[in-house]
Each structure stands twice: as structure tokens, then as C-alpha cells.
Amino acid sequence: MLGGKRIILGVTGGIAAYKACELASALSRRGALVDVVMTRAAQEFVRPLTFAALTGRPVHTSLFHTPGGDFVPHIRLASEADLAVIAPATANFLAKLAWGLADDLLSTLLLALRCPVLLCPAMNTAMLMHPAVRANLQRLREMGYHIMEPAAGHLACGAQGPGRLPEPEEILERIADLLAPQKDYRGVKVLVTAGGTREPLDPVRFISNRSSGKMGYALARAAARRGAAVTLVSAPTALKPPKGVEFVSVETAREMYREVVSRFPLQDVVIKAAAVADYRPRVVAAQKIKKKEGTLILELEKNPDILFELGRQKLPHQVLVGFAAETADLEANAREKLEKKNLDLLVANDVTRPGAGFGWDTNEVKIFYPDGRVQPLPLMPKEELAHRLLDIVREIRTLKTTRAEG
Ligand code: CTP
Numbered sequence: 001m002l003g004g005k006r007i008i009l010g011v012t013g014g015i016a017a018y019k020a021c022e023l024a025s026a027l028s029r030r031g032a033l034v035d036v037v038m039t040r041a042a043q044e045f046v047r048p049l050t051f052a053a054l055t056g057r058p059v060h061t062s063l064f065h066t067p068g069g070d071f072v073p074h075i076r077l078a079s080e081a082d083l084a085v086i087a088p089a090t091a092n093f094l095a096k097l098a099w100g101l102a103d104d105l106l107s108t109l110l111l112a113l114r115c116p117v118l119l120c121p122a123m124n125t126a127m128l129m130h131p132a133v134r135a136n137l138q139r140l141r142e143m144g145y146h147i148m149e150p151a152a153g154h155l156a157c158g159a160q161g162p163g164r165l166p167e168p169e170e171i172l173e174r175i176a177d178l179l180a181p182q183k184d185y186r187g188v189k190v191l192v193t194a195g196g197t198r199e200p201l202d203p204v205r206f207i208s209n210r211s212s213g214k215m216g217y218a219l220a221r222a223a224a225r226r227g228a229a230v231t232l233v234s235a236p237t238a239l240k241p242p243k244g245v246e247f248v249s250v251e252t253a254r255e256m257y258r259e260v261v262s263r264f265p266l267q268d269v270v271i272k273a274a275a276v277a278d279y280r281p282r283v284v285a286a287q288k289i290k291k292k293e294g295t296l297i298l299e300l301e302k303n304p305d306i307l308f309e310l311g312r313q314k315l316p317h318q319v320l321v322g323f324a325a326e327t328a329d330l331e332a333n334a335r336e337k338l339e340k341k342n343l344d345l346l347v348a349n350d351v352t353r354p355g356a357g358f359g360w361d362t363n364e365v366k367i368f369y370p371d372g373r374v375q376p377l378p379l380m381p382k383e384e385l386a387h388r389l390l391d392i393v394r395e396i397r398t399l400k401t402t403r404a405e406g
Helices: 017-029 048-055 073-080 091-098 105-112 125-129 131-142 168-179 214-225 253-266 306-313 330-340 382-405
Strands: 006-011 033-038 083-089 117-121 151-154 160-164 189-194 199-202 205-207 229-234 246-249 269-272 279-281 300-302 319-326 345-350 366-368 374-376
Touching (some): 006 017, 006 105, 017 048, 017 083, 033 048, 073 105, 083 091, 083 105, 083 168, 091 105, 091 117, 091 131, 117 131, 125 131, 125 160, 205 279, 214 382, 253 306, 269 306, 269 382, 306 319, 319 330, 319 382, 330 345
Parallel strands (some): 006 033, 189 229, 229 246, 269 319, 319 345
Antiparallel strands (some): 199 205
């Protein structure tokens, strides 16, 4: 979502300026073109060179001495920007913006901007609570600025309390929210499953698979950003649950089956990105299994196929999407699963390819449709793929409703 976006990162003079370096780097890594604009005081904390190296772009520090003979940098930067984020925003900067002062590049630029602006104040707690600062923040909010309230915690001045700049990852999430496409999933109920189920053998061991949960979490996050009411049913992963989704944590395939099947009648869209174990140990030992001479034979029994059951119960308006991880005969297996499980879409990936499937941040998939069409998609970040899949699901939903109406 950040790929190719032009983002202005305004850095003002507070100790949290060092965290802006991480933010600049994270934005650039995700493909954004980041133009850093620093106030004079900000340069007391961090050198412009640091930002230039992290973003690969010149850093702007002056209205008058500008790189490459750019004589009206504030107007050019303003006209090109998709979003501006000011992190950290000092009390002085907030006051200037609240009252329209324009005495340096950043404050002048802010008056020329027409894109969304996210302000991330960071300062000592007493300063943050000062009535003048509160009033300025309120005034800025009323003007339409987006404000990320500072986090509470240990401050550089030694005090404890609100005033910390939120972590760069959190700021990044807010930026992505602000840049999200239209809320085309508002009012739509979407259930996503993610992660690899764990099937216990004894109190300390389990059988599982290599699923990281990244694809499912990316889908849940993307759907929530687009306004859907999202339920994420997740087997254990190392990921943080996305904000604003109903999170249901499960461990085994049978738990997932219960949580998903019981919720199914209320859903509009179900996307099964989880890697569900097809088998579980027939007996779960009450005590830890001790080693003995010779080989150990495990007896496994079949788990219920959740997606098959959903396909059986599916109502005409519901959209059901399955995933298939294959290591051979991708096309034939994909078509068979699509048909057997009564799916509207099957997303198949060859997990032996570098960059695709388990653990990677990217994925390369082929999409199979019930009418026989196959659509290969190029290698792309899972986040972007999530949005592409949601675009396709939206089209299927539109087709289903027009068919129902016709
Ligand atoms: N799935 C499921 N319940 C299971 C097994 C799989 O809901 N017990 C779902 C997965 O979430 C995925 C799809 O079915 O969306 C395909 O999973 P996959 O393991 O590739 O297919 P299987 O049908 O299990 O076939 P096989 O393991 O033989 O390839």
C-alpha cells in the first residue's frame, strides 16, 4: 500500500527525532518515496545525512538553500505529497501550526499541503498537559489534522507518563490506514483463518507445519482497513493480532473447526489461509512420552476438513476462498480442491519456489476460478496480495448480488 507513495516526514526538535530515523527507514523499505523536512532544532539531534542515507533522497532543511536549484520547495513538495507525517511534533511546532505561523520550510510547507497530515506529538508530560498545548491540539483536531496521542512510558527527561513518541511500527500502521483505499468493505463480515494448527502428542510435544500466519494476518488487516467487520481465527503464530479485528485464538484443527463452523452462518466472506493439519495423533499421552529402545510408531487419525464442511453449508450470497500449498502438480490439485470444497476462489502457491509461501513476506500465487479460468499473479508482498485478493472477492460478491437480483 505504501509502494510509490510520496510521503513527507517532518522532523522537529525533540529527543524522539532519533525514532524518526527508524520510521524513515521503515517507510522507504516498504517502497514509499520519503522526503524528509527538518527544522533547525531537529538538526541539533540528528544530522540530515542520516535521513538522506536512510531514504536515498535529499533532505530539505531550508526555504532558501535548496538542493538542485529548487526555488519554491514548499510548493513543489506540497503538490506531490500523498501524506505528511510530523514525528516528533514539538509543542512549539504545534503552536505554530495551530495559529498559521510560517517562518521556516516545514511550517510554510504545512500551510501549502492539501493531503492528510498525521501529527505525532512527543514531549515531557507536564508540557503535554499544559492548557496551551491541549488547546492547540484540540484546535488542530478541529482543523482536520490527524493526531496520534503520545504513548505513556519512560521519558528521556527521566519522568514517567504520557509524552513518548509511539513506536515507528504503530505510526506506520496509522499511515497505512490513512492511505487505505476507499472503505469498500464497510458492513461486510469477513472471517479469516491463519497459522498452522498444532496437534498435541503429549503435554510437551505437538505436530505442526511451517505456516507463519503472515498471509492470513495480512488479509485480516487489509479487510479491516477497508471497513470490514473481521474475525481472525488463528492457530499459534509469532505475530501480533491486527488492530480492530475480533481475535479468536485456537490451537488444534478441531478447535478451529468449532470456532469457524459455528460462526459461518453470520459471515459474508470466509478466507481460509490457515494450514490445517490433516491428521492428529490418535492418542494424546497424559504424561510426557519417554524414550525407549527401537522405533516409535505414531498412529494418526483424520481431522475434519473445515473448508469442505463450509463448502457444504455455503449459502448463495457467501464467498468462500481456500488456499492450497502444493509441492507438485499444482494445477490439477488446485482444480480438484476448488471443486470438491465448493469454493468461489482457490489461491494456490507452489511452496517450493523461493519467495512464495511459508515464512516469506512475499508470495507468488495462481488464482483458480470455478469457471476454469486461471490467473497467475507476479511475486509481491503479502500485504499487496491481500488487497488484490480482496479486490477479486469484491467483484465476486457484486456478481452474486446482481445474479440474485436478476
Ligand atoms: N483445510 C481445512 N481443513 C483441513 C485441511 C485443509 O479447512 N482439515 C483448508 C485449508 O485451510 C486450505 C485448504 O483447505 O484453505 C487447502 O488445504 P491443503 O492442506 O492444501 O489441502 P487438503 O485438502 O488438505 O489436501 P492435501 O493436504 O491432500 O493437499
